[in-house]
Amino acid sequence: MLQICKMKVGLFIPCYVDQFYPKAAIATLELLEKLGVEVDYPAQQTCCGQPMANSGYEHLTGGCNELFVDNFAGYDYVVSPSGSCALHIKEHLHSHDKEEAATGIRNKIYELTEFLTDVLKVEKLDARFPHRVGLHQSCHGQRGLKLAQMTELTAEPYSKPGSLLNMVDGVELVTLNRADECCGFGGTFCVAEEAVSAKMGKDRVADHEKNGAEYITAADLSCLMHMEGILKRQKSNVKVIHIAEILNGVKETVA
Amino acid sequence: MKNHAELSETFNKDEQRVNWHDETLWWVRQKRDKASHLIPDWELLRETASQIKHNVLSNLGNYLEQFEQNAIKNGITVHWAADAKEHNEIVHGLLKKHGITQMVKSKSMLTEECHLNHYLEEQGINVVDSDLGELIVQLAKEPPSHIVLPCIHKKKEEIGDIFHEHLGSAKGEANPQILTETARIHLRNTFLSRRAALTGVNFAVAETGEFVVCTNEGNADMGAHLSDIHIASMGIEKLIPQRKHLSVFLRLLTRSATGQPITTYSSHFKKPRPGQEMHIVLVDNGRSVQLGREDFRNSLKCIRCGACMNTCPVYRRSGGHSYHTAVAGPIGSILAPNLDMKQYSDLPFASTLCGSCSNVCPVKIDIHTQLYKWRQVIVKAGYSDKKKTLAMHGMAKTLASPTAYRLAGKAGRWVIKHTPFAVSNPLNPWYKQREMPEAPKESFGEWYKKNRG
Numbered sequence: 064m065l066q067i068c069k070m071k072v073g074l075f076i077p078c079y080v081d082q083f084y085p086k087a088a089i090a091t092l093e094l095l096e097k098l099g100v101e102v103d104y105p106a107q108q109t110c111c112g113q114p115m116a117n118s119g120y121e122h123l124t125g126g127c128n129e130l131f132v133d134n135f136a137g138y139d140y141v142v143s144p145s146g147s148c149a150l151h152i153k154e155h156l157h158s159h160d161k162e163e164a165a166t167g168i169r170n171k172i173y174e175l176t177e178f179l180t181d182v183l184k185v186e187k188l189d190a191r192f193p194h195r196v197g198l199h200q201s202c203h204g205q206r207g208l209k210l211a212q213m214t215e216l217t218a219e220p221y222s223k224p225g226s227l228l229n230m231v232d233g234v235e236l237v238t239l240n241r242a243d244e245c246c247g248f249g250g251t252f253c254v255a256e257e258a259v260s261a262k263m264g265k266d267r268v269a270d271h272e273k274n275g276a277e278y279i280t281a282a283d284l285s286c287l288m289h290m291e292g293i294l295k296r297q298k299s300n301v302k303v304i305h306i307a308e309i310l311n312g313v314k315e316t317v318a
Numbered sequence: 319m320k321n322h323a324e325l326s327e328t329f330n331k332d333e334q335r336v337n338w339h340d341e342t343l344w345w346v347r348q349k350r351d352k353a354s355h356l357i358p359d360w361e362l363l364r365e366t367a368s369q370i371k372h373n374v375l376s377n378l379g380n381y382l383e384q385f386e387q388n389a390i391k392n393g394i395t396v397h398w399a400a401d402a403k404e405h406n407e408i409v410h411g412l413l414k415k416h417g418i419t420q421m422v423k424s425k426s427m428l429t430e431e432c433h434l435n436h437y438l439e440e441q442g443i444n445v446v447d448s449d450l451g452e453l454i455v456q457l458a459k460e461p462p463s464h465i466v467l468p469c470i471h472k473k474k475e476e477i478g479d480i481f482h483e484h485l486g487s488a489k490g491e492a493n494p495q496i497l498t499e500t501a502r503i504h505l506r507n508t509f510l511s512r513r514a515a516l517t518g519v520n521f522a523v524a525e526t527g528e529f530v531v532c533t534n535e536g537n538a539d540m541g542a543h544l545s546d547i548h549i550a551s552m553g554i555e556k557l558i559p560q561r562k563h564l565s566v567f568l569r570l571l572t573r574s575a576t577g578q579p580i581t582t583y584s585s586h587f588k589k590p591r592p593g594q595e596m597h598i599v600l601v602d603n604g605r606s607v608q609l610g611r612e613d614f615r616n617s618l619k620c621i622r623c624g625a626c627m628n629t630c631p632v633y634r635r636s637g638g639h640s641y642h643t644a645v646a647g648p649i650g651s652i653l654a655p656n657l658d659m660k661q662y663s664d665l666p667f668a669s670t671l672c673g674s675c676s677n678v679c680p681v682k683i684d685i686h687t688q689l690y691k692w693r694q695v696i697v698k699a700g701y702s703d704k705k706k707t708l709a710m711h712g713m714a715k716t717l718a719s720p721t722a723y724r725l726a727g728k729a730g731r732w733v734i735k736h737t738p739f740a741v742s743n744p745l746n747p748w749y750k751q752r753e754m755p756e757a758p759k760e761s762f763g764e765w766y767k768k769n770r771g
Binding site: 121 | 322323336340344355357358629632666667672673676693696697698702707710711713715718720730731746747750758760765766767
C-alpha cells in the first residue's frame with residue numbers, strides 16, 4: 064500500500080464528472096493520496112475535446128487541446144477516472160506550437176485503474192464493499208486502452224479493474240451473459256440515435272439485473288450516467304457507482 | 319429519404335422483435351467465438367490474411383493483369399466495368415447476344431450493389447435468386463438485410479406466408495424443413511430451365527486465373543454447371559496472389575461468418591466445360607477511388623464475412639435495412655460514403671465506436687477508426703446538419719475557456735435543480751427513456767477550492 068516514490072500527478076477530471084459526479088472525483092483524489100501520490104488538480108482544466116471530435120468536429124478542438132497542454136505538461140503522470148477521455152487524449156491530443164509537450168502527455172496519461180495496476184502496482188487495498196457488483200467494461204477503456212481482455216480475441220483473459228475490485232473486502236463480482244457489450248451511450252450518439260442508444264442501455268442494465276447485481280460499476284461515468292438514467296426511469300433498485308468510490312472504501316451513507 | 323436514426327426508431331417500435339433480432343445475431347457471434355477460440359493461432363491467421371490483402375492492394379494493377387492473362391489462357395472471357403452501369407450493361411449484352419431472357423443467380427453482393435436485378439427486369443429479363451435467403455427476400459421484394467444471412471430479419475412464419483403466396487406451400491406452414499423442401503423443388507426447375515447463370519466470386523487467384531465461390535447450398539454449382547453461359551461478377555479487390563493463400567482465407571471466412579469450419583462447398587472455377595462460355599466481369603465501381611483514400615484504403619480488404627454485423631450492438635438493434643445500402647453494418651458504413659458521401663453521411667455516425675467490429679474482422683480492418691475518420695471527412699465536406707455545426711462551435715468555444723466553462727456548468731446544474739421541466743421533457747431526446755442526472759450542489763472544482771485550495 065505504501066508508495067514511497069514521490070511522483071507528481073496531475074488529476075484530470077472530465078467536464079461532466081466535474082459538474083455531475085464530484086463524488087467520483089473526490090474518491091479518485093483521496094485514493095491516490097492514500098497511496099502516497101502527490102496529486103495536483105490544475106484549476107483551469109475543462110474538457111478533453113472528445114464531444115466535438117467524435118461528432119466529426121475534431122478541427123474545432125484546438126482551443127481545448129492548447130488548454131490541456133498548458134494545464135498538464137508539467138506533471139510526471141496525468142491520471143483520469145475515465146477511460147474514454149484518457150483514450151481520446153492518448154489518440155488525439157496535439158498542439159500548434161507545443162507538440163513536444165503534447166506528445167509527452169499522450170504518453171503519460173493513464174486511466175485510474177491502469178495507473179493503479181501498472182504504475183503504482185497496487186496489490187492490496189484497504190476497502191470494504193459487501194455487495195454483489197456487476198462490472199461494466201466500458202468500450203474505450205477496454206478495447207482502446209486494453210484495460211481488460213476482449214471476448215472477440217483468442218487470447219488469455221485479464222482485467223485490470225476486475226483485479227482491483229477483487230482486492231476489496233466483500234465485493235462479489237457477478238458474471239454477465241455478455242461480458243463486454245457496449246451500453247449504447249456513445250457521446251452524441253445517445254441523443255442522435257436515441258432509439259438504439261436507449262435500447263442498448265436497457266439490455267445492458269437487464270443483464271446486470273438478471274445476474275443479481277446490486278451495483279453496476281465502471282471506470283467510465285459516461286456509461287454509468289446513461290445506465291443510471293435508465294435504471295431510475297425503470298425505478299430499479301440497482302444503483303451505479305464509479306469504481307474509484309469502491310476502491311477508496313466508500314461509506315455506505317455516501318453510496 | 320429517411321436516415322439511419324429514423325429507420326432505427328421505426329425498427330425499435332416492436333421491442334420484442336428487436337430482442338429476437340439481437341439474440342439471433344448474438345447467437346451467430348457466439349458460434350463465431352467458439353470456432354475461432356478453437357484455433358490457437360487465430361490472431362496470427364488474421365494478421366496473415368491482413369498482410370496478404372495489404373500486398374494485393376499495394377500491387378492491385380499487376381495482380382489484375384496477371385489474373386486476366388491467366389483467365390484468358392484458361393478460356394475465360396474477361397470484361398472490365400468501371401461502374402455499376404457498365405457492369406449491368408455487360409451482363410445484359412451477353413444475355414441479349416444469346417437471346418436469353420431468363421437467368422439464375424447465386425449469391426452476389428456486388429450485383430446488389432449494382433442493382434442488377436432491377437436493371438435486368440427493366441430490360442425484360444427474368445432473374446431468379448437461387449440462394450435460399452436471397453430467394454426469400456426477392457419474393458418479398460425487399461433488399462437483403464445482411465450480406466451472409468440475407469433474410470435474417472424474417473421469422474419463419476413470415477417466410478411461410480411468402481412461400482404460400484409465391485410457391486404454393488400450405489397456408490400457415492412454418493416448418494423450416496418443409497419450407498426448404500418447397501424452395502428446393504422450385505429451384506430445381508429453375509436450374510434445369512435456365513441457360514445462363516450468374517455467380518459472385520469470393521476469391522480470384524492471380525497465379526492460376528481461377529476463381530472460388532463459397533456456398534452452403536451448392537446453388538452456385540447447380541446454376542453454373544447446368545448453364546450454357548456462366549457469368550461471374552467480381553469486385554476488383556477480390557484477388558489473392560496465389561492458390562496457397564486460400565488456406566488462410568478459407569479457414570477464416572466461414573468461422574468468422576457463421577462459426578462453421580468451412581462452407582459446405584468451396585467451388586473452384588477455372589475453365590468453361592466444352593461448349594460452355596465462361597465470363598468474368600471485373601468491377602471497379604468506386605473501388606479505385608477508395609484505394610486512393612489512404613485512411614480508408616484497407617476497407618477493400620473485406621472478404622464479406624459479415625462478422626462485424628453480427629457483433630455490432632447497433633446493427634443487432636437497428637436491422638440491416640436501417641443502413642439503406644446494399645452492404646449494411648459497420649463495414650457498409652465505411653464503404654458507402656465512398657460511393658455517395660451525401661446520401662450516406664449518416665452511416666459513420668450510426669455507431670458508438672465501441673470497437674468490437676475491428677476485433678472480429680478476419681482481415682483486421684480498423685473499422686471503428688475509419689468510422690471516426692469518415693465523420694471528420696463528412697463534416698468538413700459540409701454534409702452535416704447546420705444546427706449541429708452551430709452547437710459544436712458554441713461548445714468548442716465554451717470548453718476552451720475555463721471561465722465560460724465554469725459559468726455554463728453552474729448554469730446547467732442550476733437549471734436541472736431549479737427548473738427540471740426545462741430539460742425533463744419529451745423534447746429532450748435523453749429524457750424520452752432516461753432520467754436526467756441529478757445536479758450536485760457543487761462541482762468538483764468548487765469542492766477542491768474549498769477543501770484543498
